[in-house]
Amino acid sequence: MQTEEIYRDLLERITDGFIALDKNWNYTYVNRRVGELVHRSPESMIGKNVWEEFPDVVGTPTYEAFQKAMKEQRYVSNLDYYPPLDLWQENHIYPSPEGISVFIRDITDQKKAEQARKQSEETRRLIMNSALDAIVCVNKQNRITVWNRQAENIFGWKEEEALGKTLVETIIPEKYREQHLKGFKRYQETGEGPLLNKLIEITALNKQGEEFPVELAIVVVKQGQDDFYCAFIRDITERKQADEKIKSSYEQLRQLASHLQVVREQERTSIAREIHDELGQQLTGLKIDISWIKKRVSDEDAAIIKKIDEVLDLLDITIKTVRKIASELRPSILDDIGIVEALEWQSKEFERRSGIKTYFSSELEGLQLPENISTTFFRIFQESLTNVARHAQASSIHASFVKKDGKLILEISDNGQGMELSEMKNKKTLGLLGMKERTQMIGGEFKINSKPGQGTKVSISIPSSLAGSM
Numbered sequence: 001m002q003t004e005e006i007y008r009d010l011l012e013r014i015t016d017g018f019i020a021l022d023k024n025w026n027y028t029y030v031n032r033r034v035g036e037l038v039h040r041s042p043e044s045m046i047g048k049n050v051w052e053e054f055p056d057v058v059g060t061p062t063y064e065a066f067q068k069a070m071k072e073q074r075y076v077s078n079l080d081y082y083p084p085l086d087l088w089q090e091n092h093i094y095p096s097p098e099g100i101s102v103f104i105r106d107i108t109d110q111k112k113a114e115q116a117r118k119q120s121e122e123t124r125r126l127i128m129n130s131a132l133d134a135i136v137c138v139n140k141q142n143r144i145t146v147w148n149r150q151a152e153n154i155f156g157w158k159e160e161e162a163l164g165k166t167l168v169e170t171i172i173p174e175k176y177r178e179q180h181l182k183g184f185k186r187y188q189e190t191g192e193g194p195l196l197n198k199l200i201e202i203t204a205l206n207k208q209g210e211e212f213p214v215e216l217a218i219v220v221v222k223q224g225q226d227d228f229y230c231a232f233i234r235d236i237t238e239r240k241q242a243d244e245k246i247k248s249s250y251e252q253l254r255q256l257a258s259h260l261q262v263v264r265e266q267e268r269t270s271i272a273r274e275i276h277d278e279l280g281q282q283l284t285g286l287k288i289d290i291s292w293i294k295k296r297v298s299d300e301d302a303a304i305i306k307k308i309d310e311v312l313d314l315l316d317i318t319i320k321t322v323r324k325i326a327s328e329l330r331p332s333i334l335d336d337i338g339i340v341e342a343l344e345w346q347s348k349e350f351e352r353r354s355g356i357k358t359y360f361s362s363e364l365e366g367l368q369l370p371e372n373i374s375t376t377f378f379r380i381f382q383e384s385l386t387n388v389a390r391h392a393q394a395s396s397i398h399a400s401f402v403k404k405d406g407k408l409i410l411e412i413s414d415n416g417q418g419m420e421l422s423e424m425k426n427k428k429t430l431g432l433l434g435m436k437e438r439t440q441m442i443g444g445e446f447k448i449n450s451k452p453g454q455g456t457k458v459s460i461s462i463p464s465s466l467a468g469s470m
């Protein structure tokens with residue numbers, strides 16, 4: 001083969017397009033690949049003027065590049081898109097005094113793939129930036145690779161600032177740093193991460209170094225050989241504040257209720273004392289006076305004597321009533337002899353008045369408790385007994401007050417009709433609720449057990465340690 005033929009053969013076989021133009025821009029050579037690209041036969045193009053054949057190329061970067069190479073007689077390359085053929089072309093233009101030779105590489109597929117990649121990258125960014133959560137990802141080297149708009153908002157670091165930094169340098173508070181680094185290392189070594197795929201409440205730092213509560217979930221994303229770790233993070237400052245507000249207003253209500261309870265007890269005590277001491281004294285004084293008058297009235301005045309006896313009887317009853325009212329307001333027995341005796345007395349009183357057999361047992365006679373605690377036990381006992389009388393239709397009650405497992409436990413069981421506890425929750429009754437509150441106020445625990453037809457058991461317990469001098 002002649003040298004020229006060898007070149008020709010080569011030019012036909014290469015995958016790039018190849019054209020040669022003379023000084024007047026006429027084709028002197030067109031290879032097969034170019035024919036395929038422009039859908040013409042190479043032979044038909046020979047001798048024709050390139051700008052006449054492709055007038056729409058005039059003025060484009062490719063045109064400029066051709067001109068430049070020809071004029072300046074140096075190698076020029078350019079990249080251009082030719083819409084009529086939907087062709088991305090990369091031109092390598094080699095000049096010579098006779099004209100120019102051009103290798104045309106079709107890079108359409110490559111370009112399209114690149115564009116698709118760009119587009120999906122753009123889509124990914126758009127989605128990430130419209131996410132409500134901050135999204136932060138780090139690579140295996142613990143460097144930040146993703147930082148979306150919301151991350152900018154809640155942490156104050158711009159994306160450009162955050163990318164490439166570590167989490168320790170940006171958002172992890174001092175106190176969690178060691179733990180974070182350990183966890184990170186451990187995952188890489190063992191593939192185990194107890195915090196992965198869970199919702200975690202923790203705190204984070206913003207750019208100003210302020211710590212705030214966040215909720216986050218960490219996932220591992222595998223891309224080819226690479227793992228990276230993404231966290232979806234939500235600022236929960238407002239939610240926390242709302243929680244705190246509710247908690248603190250609840251706490252205030254409890255304190256208020258507790259305070260009112262104490263005030264009520266004090267008031268009852270002082271009213272009871274007034275009634276017992278003052279009224280009781282006065283009535284007794286009256287009784288003495290009237291007895292004195294009776295002695296002075298002569299025996300003949302039978303009608304007057306009878307009237308006086310009636311008044312004396314009435315006075316006796318009144319004195320008893322006053323005592324009863326006083327002791328119901330505040331059993332002095334509670335202050336005088338102690339809780340166990342008071343509970344015993346209350347059981348007897350209750351049995352006498354209600355006719356329900358009431359058994360009370362305790363081996364803690366003489367036990368002394370702080371006043372608020374003994375009052376609580378006593379009042380709950382009263383309220384429970386009242387409930388039995390009102391609701392249970394029971395024939396007997398078994399109550400006990402014992403010390404067991406480091407706790408003081410008061411239990412009241414009846415053999416009545418019981419109740420459906422789930423229904424009680426909807427009832428707006430304050431008795432059971434009050435017992436529970438009262439128990440909690442002294443640091444104890446309130447339990448109620450009941451089933452329809454199987455009676456009811458109320459129990460309150462308090463750690464002995466809280467019950468003071470025992």
Ligand SMILES: Nc1ncnc2c1ncn2[C@@H]1O[C@H](COP(=O)(O)OP(=O)(O)O)[C@@H](O)[C@H]1O
Binds near residue numbers: 416431
């Ligand atoms: N020992 C009991 N046996 C049966 N039902 C009871 C008993 N104690 C309470 N209940 C039921 O629980 C409800 C709530 O009791 P409580 O809160 O003390 O309110 P109240 O006594 O004012 O109705 C009662 O209405 C009653 O239906």
Ligand SMILES: [Mg+2]
Binds near residue numbers: 383386387431432
């Ligand atoms: Mg009640």
